[in-house]
Amino acid sequence: MALTRVSLFVAAAAALAACGPSKEHIAQDSTSARVATKEHDLSIQLAAQKDSLTRIVLQADEFISHVDSSLTTAKGISHKTASKDLDPIARSVENRKLIMDRVDALVKRARATASELAKQNKQNGPLLAQLKSDSIMITELNNTLKRQEGEIGTLAARVDSLRTESTQLAANLASTKSSLTVTNDSLVSMQNQHNRAFVVIGNEDELVKKGVAVREGGANLLIMHPGRTLQIARNPDPTAFNSVDQRQLSVITVPDSTKRYRIISRQSLDYAAVNDREQNTFRGNLKINDPTRFWSASRYLVLVEL
Helix, strand or coil, X not given: CHHHHHHHHHHHHHHHHHHCCCHHHHHHHHHHHHHHHHHHHHHHHHHHHHHHXXXXXXXXXXXXXXXXXXXXXXXXXXXCCHHHHHHHHHHHHHHHHHHHHHHHHHXXXXXXXXXXXXXXXXXXXXXXXXXXXXXXXXXXXXXXXXXXXXXXXXXXXXXXXXXXXXXXXXXXXXXXXXXXXXXXXXXXXXXXXXXXXXXXXXXXXXXXXXXXXXXXXXXXXXXXXXXCEEEECCCCXXXXXXXXXXXXXXXXXXXXXXXXXXXXXXXXXXXXXXXXXXXXXXXXXXXXXXXXXXXXXXXXXXXXXX
């Protein structure tokens, strides 16, 4: 009786085991789950890669438009700031070229993802159609990126051209400034030379001894020389004079304001002011009212103390 019960229990257990899933079924279900998970992951990965490519294309279009506008503006900028404005543009173009080089790897990964996903679902018609459409889209995006890469290369060439032009303008400006500096120095030197004048004051013997005045005319008697006059030398020695600037000299101060003085050079008292004038002689300091006319006759002024 006990043996019969055991037999029945074993038989029941065997029947129950026969009704549950087999090892083959469990393994097949596990494989299907892994395949479905992998397909899901690949689909998400492919969608993200397509979004990245699309975003890069849009950013590249915006970047090209921005740089092109910047370069157009750069043509009218001052040569003083050209190099400063062009350097950021040049760096942006160069950085963008590096980014475009990395895009090739993203395109390859997207194509590999689409290919792997297609292998996983050879029997899924709608998915294969979608993958075919995605492959066409990836190809078109890649072609667009290649075109943009060429446009960025053209922009880089324009940047180099503008940079070269800016460098040349800077060199020309430096050369022009140098020339202008030399010219300005020359003009200043010429003006200083033109406005340079010479003044000497002394009695008759002192002036003759210095070689700035000579006695001319008159009878040559033993003691006296009636009719002889004191005249400025024909080629006076500039070192015997005090050098002055006509533009800055407004008053000539005489050594002794109580004595009279006479101009023996070619200047006229008509263009000066004195306290006490008698014909061509005066007493006190000499104030020049009209420097241009006063010095126009001669740059050498000789005042003899009487």
